[in-house]
Amino acid sequence: MVELEYPDIQGLILSGYGHLPCATYVLLRVEDGPAARRWLARILTEVTSAERKQDKASVNVAFTRQGLEHLGLDADTIQTFSRAFSEGMATEHRSRILGDAGEDEPAKWNWGGPDRTKAVDILLLLFAVDELELDSLIGRHRASFSQEGIAEVSALAAGRQPDNREHFGFADGMGQPAIENTSPGKKAAARNLLKAGEILMGHINTYDKVADGPTVRADRDPRRLLRDGEPGLRNFGHNGTYLVFRQLAQNVADLYHFLDEATRTPTGQLDPDASSRLAAKFVGRWPSGAPLVLSPTKDDPSMADADDFGYFDQDPRGFACPIGAHIRRSNPRDSLGPDAVKGLASANRHRILRRGRSYGHRLENPRVDDGAERGLHFICLNSDIERQFEFVQQTWINNPVFGGLHGEVDPVIGYVARGDAIMTIPADPVRTRVHNIRRFVTVKGGAYFFLPGIRALRYLASL
């Protein structure tokens, strides 16, 4: 068993910083490479590693491909990053598989799209125990940006609702995988355990191979700041991961209006119970977090954290949790294929660690829009963007024929490719179908980042 080298791993990989409820994600642009490297060298001591929990504040930092270029990383090294990271999120093919068309197309994004003035080089993630602490943390960092060749593109406030619910009103963050042999891993069910290489480059992954990461030619690292790799190479990626960031605005009132209209009785009356039930069918969990598979007919807060279930034996037809429900699409567990054990093993090759947080104030009355923007800063970590994050989006979430369905969409975040987007709610003996589902989220920005190990950060600062 290989012990992870905690001092070399950024803290966000092992912890979602639940004890630091306030956060801001600062998007930065490099204006002057050498100056920005000095900035990086200076904040190095502040970057939180996985070694020690910081009680009051944590700082992590990640880079886009352009960011690495602007900091002066050589082209040969850039070449060794994965194709997805090098090309970035806003390519034609990626827009197709991620569903970034129409209102969601990258040209309309606030950041990360093709517009060069909105390009992002660096993501600085700041977390604090309260707003006061966060303000002083941001203030301190902001004060030095301009002298150190850094410009602020945007500062995205992110919080965590006191009850851990996202804006549609559902508890969030259950069913996370964890890296084996870590403290989160010790608490996780076997089903949710991931080989370290699924998240951390340079470690053994699900195929029992070392997860690929970028490398630097040995002669470019004369001070031997990086770990040795294959002959003549140093591992720049070791203990790093890819961080996927998508800002998803949630159109809360629109969803609730849709649910209400879709559940009118045959005589045209509103049916609040049916509306709440349909919301739960969309998600696959009740607002408390209780999964439909374990509590099919009503919410049961005592099961709020329950996650020990499968679909293959417990709900093969989707009578409790529809085949196309959001949580079943995002992680089909053991349900795909003729065999539960193999099904689970193949689904587990596509897990991601979610590290996102909500932003914006909660809508007081979810049926009355207040015009304010709110949503989710979706952040996830994975060592292979194509096999993990993109696969989930492309093959499960946005797949109209997921799990044997036909012409359907993910009802919560799905992308509506054509006219009548439907969702089937299986029931015995007859299913119902929900028609003309709209998209209830809008993509506002996004990018692929590299979240390096601490050694690699030091190397980058030393260039």
Place this chain on the structure above:
Amino acid sequence: MTHTVLTFVAPVNPQKVDELRSLLNEIGKDVPGNRHIPFTSFRLLHFASLWLIEGTDVDGYEPQFVFESNFDGPLDTYLDELFDRAADALHLLYGCCVDYLGTNAGDRALIVSYLRAHVLRPNASYIGTAGRTLERVKQESALIDGLQLCLDDLVKKGEAGSPPRSIREKLQAFVRTRPELVWALNSPRRLTSAEQFMPWVRIIGGALIAVVLLLVFFPIVLLAVIELRYKETHDPPTPKEDKSHTKKLADREDRTHIVQNHMAHITLVKPGLFRQAILRTVLWATNLVAGISIKGKLLGIPSIHFAHWSLIDNGRRLLFVSNFDGSWENYLDDFIDKGSIGLTAIWSNTVGFPSTRFLFCDGAKDGVRFKAFARDNQRYTNAWYSAYPDLTVQTIDNNSNVRDALFAPLDDTATREWLWRF
């Protein structure tokens, strides 16, 4: 009713490669609406691809034009349909090929015999929707769409709680009142007894012959295994993926809202008689296994409509074409998780495949290298046609199963289970 799967492969005049490429790209840009081949009016064709194998200076191969066709019935009726609907296009496309002597598009005899002369029957092939003609696939899809809407109506009227039997009777009544659905009143068998029976005869016969040969030539087989192990440990490693090539391929994919994709693939067979013999044997066995796989799955992979393997260039290269459901990543994962033994046995005889043990082991299990190998050898499909781009093999099967049981006598349990199919 059986399908025919084959490719027409013709050598391209090197001076006309650019002309052919731009023609094919023009067709590929808008396949249903292109002005050359009116695919949507074809009545026999399920899937087709038209693409150029670019010549390579390295290996000295001349450019070739591949026209993959997966259609209903025998070759003759398809050639008739092809000529009747696309004679001008055929004349134009094959006019870019070295050995084409046609002077005008009206020369039926010449064009048809040219095509016939360039038919390449695959060494192994698989059909996911066994026994369903294009007409039947489309009819059954329309039938189920109609029944779904009828069911929506019943649910809206509050009849979801009625006994399953009475719901089914209402659906049956709906079909009876529709003259355009009269064909659905009965359900002919997908395959004749002979069509179901013969593949079993072939595979059992094949297995017997294989066992006998194995016993008779046991010492030689043993030597062959040792030889294979030696060769396996001395193969060069898989080259690194060419990212710009992969980008070009990926940019082409998922245009049918991710429902279906196409893959064309060419690999260089490892030199020597030894690998040639193994590859031919494995393809022969694959073909026998594919023949009995009539339930929509090949080695447990549920997403393949039509796939074929053909040796080209006198066996020096292996051509693979596949029309599959879902994303490329998902297809390759199925290969790795479900079909790795079979495809390792095939592609380990070609250059660049991840290292293997005893023909079947490792190889494709090395997911990252296997995907790099698959991408590097994948060819750009200039034009690709699907007659039903929103239907998966699973959906086609489900539609057929609904139709088969629509008027069949069912007990209460079977009636409920039938309703679950909607």
